[in-house]
Amino acid sequence: MADVVRHKRGGIYFEDFQVGALIEHGLTRTVTQMDNMLFSNMTLNPQPLHIDAHFCATETEWGKPLMNSLFTLGLMIGISVNDTTVGTTIGNLGMTDVLFPAPLFEGDTINCTTEIAAKRESRSRPDAGIVEFVHKAYKQDGTLVAQCRRQAFMRRRPAPDTVAV
Numbered sequence: 001m002a003d004v005v006r007h008k009r010g011g012i013y014f015e016d017f018q019v020g021a022l023i024e025h026g027l028t029r030t031v032t033q034m035d036n037m038l039f040s041n042m043t044l045n046p047q048p049l050h051i052d053a054h055f056c057a058t059e060t061e062w063g064k065p066l067m068n069s070l071f072t073l074g075l076m077i078g079i080s081v082n083d084t085t086v087g088t089t090i091g092n093l094g095m096t097d098v099l100f101p102a103p104l105f106e107g108d109t110i111n112c113t114t115e116i117a118a119k120r121e122s123r124s125r126p127d128a129g130i131v132e133f134v135h136k137a138y139k140q141d142g143t144l145v146a147q148c149r150r151q152a153f154m155r156r157r158p159a160p161d162t163v164a165v
Contacts, residue, residue, distance in 0.1 A: 005157055009087030014119065014129035014154040023114045027079045030109040031067050039071040067104040072146045076137040079112045085152060090128055093151040101144050108139040110146075117149065127156050 004016040040050045048055035050068045057063055073095075104110070118132040131154050137146040 011086040011088030013157040015157055017116045017119050017131050019116050021116045023083050025079050025083050025112045028111045033106045036067050039068050069100050072104050076112050076135050076146050080114045088155045090153040096149045098148040100146050104145045110137045112137045
């Protein structure tokens with residue numbers, strides 16, 4: 001993606017996504033107990049698996065709280081935004097094949113990649129296209145902790161300004 005035209009905020013336009021490209025995102029994030037508590041409480045999720053250390057220590061195989069999987073999903077996609085879609089997304093169309101193959105705990109640090117899996121022009125809007133991303137999140141030891149396919153409605157490049165001289 002050497003000749004990519006970026007939106008002023010940094011996002012990539014539909015035309016510049018290349019199927020098969022793999023983006024290794026530079027942002028990483030160590031997840032915390034506060035992240036888990038805030039997200040679980042903001043989403044009204046009382047699952048003790050996320051918010052009750054005593055329950056986890058005495059009644060689960062993990063021995064400590066798991067990070068809320070929807071927080072993990074959101075963080076994984078959020079980490080990708082600066083390198084891919086900031087300013088160029090019209091809207092998300094869906095997420096499929098969401099997997100959490102290994103647990104994520106407070107104190108783990110995640111890094112993410114995005115593969116461009118597919119793209120096609122919009123049938124209804126000439127100014128847009130659909131891009132399918134495969135996002136993956138790994139913790140510090142390389143273990144895959146989250147993955148999903150995301151379909152996004154993306155802006156096409158604006159027409160170049162024609163200025164009379």
